[in-house]
Amino acid sequence: MTKTSMTTRRTLLKSAAAGGLLAASPLMGRFASAQSSAPIKIGFQQHSTGIGAAYGRWYGRTTEAAVKLINDGGGINGRPVEIVAEDDGTDPKRGAEVVEKFANQHNCDVAFGTLFSHVVYGSAPAAGEQKLPYFVVSEGHHVASGALNRYTLQPGITDVKSQVQAMAPYVAENLGKKVTMIFPDFAFGHDHRDFFTAAIEAQGGEVLEHIAIPPTETSFTKYFPKIPRDTEVIYHVMVGPAVLTFVKELGEFFGPSAPAIFGFIDSLEAVDMASPGLEFLEGTYFWEGNPRYAQADQTSHDKMFRAAVGVDDNGASLSDSKDVSTYAHMFGCWETLHVIKAGMEAAGYQGPEDRAKLIEAVEAMTDMPESDAHPQGPKLFNGKTHQVFGVQYISRVEKGKLVKVHTTSIEDTLYEDEVDYTTMSF
Amino acid sequence: MSISTKSFALHAGLIAVLFALGFLLPTYHQGNLARIMVLATYAVGYNVLFGYTGLLSLGHAMFFAAGMYGLGLAMHLGGLPPVPAFIIGLIAAAALSTIVALLALRTIGVAFMIVTLMFSQAVFLTILYLGTYTGGDEGFVIAQSSRQILGYDLTHPLTRYMAALFVFSAALLITARMMQASFGQVLIGVRENEERTTMLGYDVFRHKLASVIISGTISGAAGATYALLFGYVGATFGSVQYSIFPLLWVLLGGAGTTIGPLVGAVFMFYLIDYSSGLTNAYMLIAGVVLVLLTLFARAGLVGEIRKRWIAWLP
Numbered sequence: 001m002t003k004t005s006m007t008t009r010r011t012l013l014k015s016a017a018a019g020g021l022l023a024a025s026p027l028m029g030r031f032a033s034a035q036s037s038a039p040i041k042i043g044f045q046q047h048s049t050g051i052g053a054a055y056g057r058w059y060g061r062t063t064e065a066a067v068k069l070i071n072d073g074g075g076i077n078g079r080p081v082e083i084v085a086e087d088d089g090t091d092p093k094r095g096a097e098v099v100e101k102f103a104n105q106h107n108c109d110v111a112f113g114t115l116f117s118h119v120v121y122g123s124a125p126a127a128g129e130q131k132l133p134y135f136v137v138s139e140g141h142h143v144a145s146g147a148l149n150r151y152t153l154q155p156g157i158t159d160v161k162s163q164v165q166a167m168a169p170y171v172a173e174n175l176g177k178k179v180t181m182i183f184p185d186f187a188f189g190h191d192h193r194d195f196f197t198a199a200i201e202a203q204g205g206e207v208l209e210h211i212a213i214p215p216t217e218t219s220f221t222k223y224f225p226k227i228p229r230d231t232e233v234i235y236h237v238m239v240g241p242a243v244l245t246f247v248k249e250l251g252e253f254f255g256p257s258a259p260a261i262f263g264f265i266d267s268l269e270a271v272d273m274a275s276p277g278l279e280f281l282e283g284t285y286f287w288e289g290n291p292r293y294a295q296a297d298q299t300s301h302d303k304m305f306r307a308a309v310g311v312d313d314n315g316a317s318l319s320d321s322k323d324v325s326t327y328a329h330m331f332g333c334w335e336t337l338h339v340i341k342a343g344m345e346a347a348g349y350q351g352p353e354d355r356a357k358l359i360e361a362v363e364a365m366t367d368m369p370e371s372d373a374h375p376q377g378p379k380l381f382n383g384k385t386h387q388v389f390g391v392q393y394i395s396r397v398e399k400g401k402l403v404k405v406h407t408t409s410i411e412d413t414l415y416e417d418e419v420d421y422t423t424m425s426f
Numbered sequence: 427m428s429i430s431t432k433s434f435a436l437h438a439g440l441i442a443v444l445f446a447l448g449f450l451l452p453t454y455h456q457g458n459l460a461r462i463m464v465l466a467t468y469a470v471g472y473n474v475l476f477g478y479t480g481l482l483s484l485g486h487a488m489f490f491a492a493g494m495y496g497l498g499l500a501m502h503l504g505g506l507p508p509v510p511a512f513i514i515g516l517i518a519a520a521a522l523s524t525i526v527a528l529l530a531l532r533t534i535g536v537a538f539m540i541v542t543l544m545f546s547q548a549v550f551l552t553i554l555y556l557g558t559y560t561g562g563d564e565g566f567v568i569a570q571s572s573r574q575i576l577g578y579d580l581t582h583p584l585t586r587y588m589a590a591l592f593v594f595s596a597a598l599l600i601t602a603r604m605m606q607a608s609f610g611q612v613l614i615g616v617r618e619n620e621e622r623t624t625m626l627g628y629d630v631f632r633h634k635l636a637s638v639i640i641s642g643t644i645s646g647a648a649g650a651t652y653a654l655l656f657g658y659v660g661a662t663f664g665s666v667q668y669s670i671f672p673l674l675w676v677l678l679g680g681a682g683t684t685i686g687p688l689v690g691a692v693f694m695f696y697l698i699d700y701s702s703g704l705t706n707a708y709m710l711i712a713g714v715v716l717v718l719l720t721l722f723a724r725a726g727l728v729g730e731i732r733k734r735w736i737a738w739l740p
Contacts, residue, residue, distance in 0.1 A: 048706045049706055049708075049709070086702075087702055087706060087708075091662060092565065092658060092660050092662050093662070093663070096656060096658065097458070097461065097699075100454065100457045100458075101454060104452070104453040104454035104457065105454040117563075117564045118563055118564045118565055118660055118661075118662060121561070121564050121565050121566065121567055121658060121660060122565070122658045122660055122662075124567060125567055125568075125570065125581075125656060125657030125658055126656070126657075128570055129570065129581045129657075140564070142564070147566065147567055148567060149567075149570065185554065185555065186554045186557060186562045186563045187554075187557050187561065187562035187563050187564040188563070188564075190557050190558075190562060214551070215551075215554060215563075216551070
C-alpha cells in the first residue's frame with residue numbers, strides 16, 4: 001500500500017460526508033470485509049496554537065514526511081498510515097480532551113506527538129483511562145520518573161535528566177568546574193538545576209550560585225551582579241521570547257571578558273542564529289539534541305532525514321531560509337513513528353484489541369541502531385521505564401553557526417531506573 | 427403555577443435531562459458533557475459574584491486552583507482518600523476567598539477587578555515557586571487507582587458523568603434556592619443600586635463578603651472535582667486565561683440567570699471544538715461570535731430568552 005495521508009480534522013470532516021455516501025454504496029461491503037486494508041489511524045496531538053506553535057509546525061512537517069516514507073515503503077503490516085491531527089492549543093485541559101477525541105470519536109489506534117510537559121501530564125491520565133497507547137515526544141522526565149502510566153511511552157526522544165547529566169563530563173573537563181546556573185524559576189528550570197548540580201558534583205565540580213529568574217521577568221541585568229567573580233562557566237536555559245533580551249543583556253554586562261558560556265538550544269529553537277543581539281553567542285557552547293547545521297561528518301541518514309522533511313544545511317526550511325526548524329527535537333516525531341511501526345509489526349497489530357500487545361512489543365525493544373528510522377543516532381530503549389536513551393551533541397557557535405565539538409556516549413546518559421511500568425496491569 | 431414552582435420544575439427538568447443524557451450520549455460527548463458540567467459549576471460560582479452581586483472579578487482562577495490543589499496535594503502528598511481531600515479543597519477555597527474578600531472588598535469597580543487579578547497572579551506565581559510540592563507549571567497526576575469513592579471508580583465514564591452531574595446539580599440548586607431567599611434578593615439589590623440597599627438598612631459589606639466566599643467556594647468545588655474526575659492538577663488552571671473563561675461562559679449564557687452558566691459553557695466548548703476543525707484561527711471565530719452576541723444578545727443566550735419571551739426564567 002502506498003497511500004500517503006496527513007489527515008487533519010478539517011479534511012476528516014469534509015470526507016465524513018463522502019464517507020456517508022460510500023457507506024451506503026455496495027462497494028463498502030468489500031472494503032469492510034477486508035479489514036486489514038483499513039488505515040492505521042494515528043492521532044497527532046499537535047501544538048498548532050499557543051506557546052508551542054513553532055514546535056508544532058515543525059513536528060507537523062516531520063510527521064508528514066515520516067508517514068510518507070512509511071507509506072511509500074508499504075505502510076504498517078501492509079496497511080496505510082493515516083494521521084489525524086488535532087490542535088491541543090498547548091493546553092493541558094484541551095490536551096486531555098483531544099486524547100479522548102482520538103479514542104472515542106476518531107477511533108484512532110494510538111496517539112502521539114505531544115511536546116510540552118504540562119500537556120503530557122494533563123493528557124496522560126486520559127490516555128490511561130481510554131487505554132490508548134500514547135507516544136509522547138516531549139523530552140520531559142515525566143515518563144521515566146514513574147509519574148504516568150503504562151499506556152504512556154517516550155521511545156523517540158531522550159529525557160531532560162539524561163541530557164543534562166551527559167553534559168557534565170564535557171563541561172567539567174573543557175570549560176570549567178565552577179559553574180553558575182541561570183534558569184527560569186519553574187519546573188523546566190528546576191529540572192536543570194537539580195539534575196546538573198548533581199551531575200557536575202559527580203565530576204568534581206560545583207555550582208557556585210543558582211540564579212532563578214521569575215517567569216514574568218523581561219529584563220535580566222539586575223540578576224547578573226549575583227554571578228560570583230570566580231565563575232568559570234555560566235550555564236543558562238532561558239526559554240521564551242525573552243531569551244533574545246537575556247543574551248543581549250548578558251553580552252552587554254560582560255563585554256569581551258566573559259567566562260565560558262554553556263546553554264541548551266531549547267532557548268533558541270526556531271530562532272535564527274543571525275538574529276540581532278545574538279552576536280554575543282559567538283564562541284559559546286550549546287547542547288543540541290540533533291545538530292541544526294549539517295556537519296562535516298554528516299551521516300547519510302541525517303542527509304535523508306533533512307531532505308525528506310525539507311530542511312536545508314542551515315536547519316531552515318528549503319522554501320524559506322528565515323523559517324528555522326526545531327531541529328534538536330523534531331527528529332523525535334520521525335523516530336517515534338518508526339518505533340510505532342516496528343512495534344505494530346512485532347505485535348502483529350490488527351486493531352484496538354491489540355493495543356496491549358503493541359505496548360508489550362515496544363517494551364521488549366532494546367537496541368535501536370542508527371539508521372534511516374533513527375537518523376539522530378543510535379538508541380537504547382528501556383522497556384521498564386518506557387524511556388529511550390541516546391547520544392547527545394555539544395556544539396560551539398563559530399561564525400554564527402553551530403559546529404559540533406562533542407558527541408556523548410549513550411552510557412553517559414544512563415541513570416538508575418525509577419519505575420517499572422511492566423509490573424503495572426493494563 | 428407560581429414562579430418558584432416553575433423555577434423548581436425547570437431545574438429538576440434540566441437535571442433529569444442531564445441524567446438521561448448520561449445514558450443516551452455517545453462516549454465522546456458523554457465525556458465532554460461531564461467535563462462541561464464541572465466547568466459550568468465553576469461558572470455557576472462565578473455567576474454568584476458577577477451575575478447576581480455585580481462584582482466583576484478577574485481572578486477567579488485562584489479559587490478554582492485552591493480547590494484543585496487543596497484536593498490534589500491532600501491526595502498526592504498526604505495520601506488522603508477522595509472525600510476528606512475534597513473537603514480540604516473546599517476549605518482551601520473558602521479560606522482563600524475569605525482572605526481575598528476582606529482585602530479586595532475595600533475597593534470597588536475597576537480597582538476590584540485589578541486587585542482580584544493581582545491576587546490571582548500572586549497565587550499562580552506561588553504555585554510555580556513551590557514547584558517542589560506543586561509540580562510547578564507541569565503539575566502532577568493523581569493516580570487512577572486512588573480516584574475511587576465507596577468502591578465507585580470515578581475514572582469509569584458513566585460514574586464520572588454522574589459525579590459531575592451531582593456536583594453541578596448541587597451548585598445549581600444551592601444558588602437557585604439562595605437567589606429566591608432574601609439573601610439573594612439583597613445581592614441583586616447591591617448589584618442594581620448599592621447606595622439604596624445601604625440606605626434601606628442592609629449590611630452591604632457583609633452581603634458582598636458572603637457572596638465572594640460562596641462564589642469562591644463553589645469555584646473551588648469545581649476545581650477539586652476537576653482534579654478528582656480527570657486526574658490532573660496543574661498551574662495552568664490558575665492562570666489569567668482560566669479567570670477569563672468563567673466570565674465568557676456567564677456572559678454568553680446570561681449573567682444573573684441560573685442556567686446561563688451551563689448554556690454558556692456548552693456553547694463555548696462546542697464552538698471551539700467544531701471551529702478548530704475548520705481553522706487554526708478558531709479563537710478568531712470564537713471572538714467574532716462573542717462580538718456578535720454582545721451586539722445582538724447583550725443579555726446572553728438565556729438572558730435574551732428571559733427578556734424577550736419567558737420573563738419568569740430564574
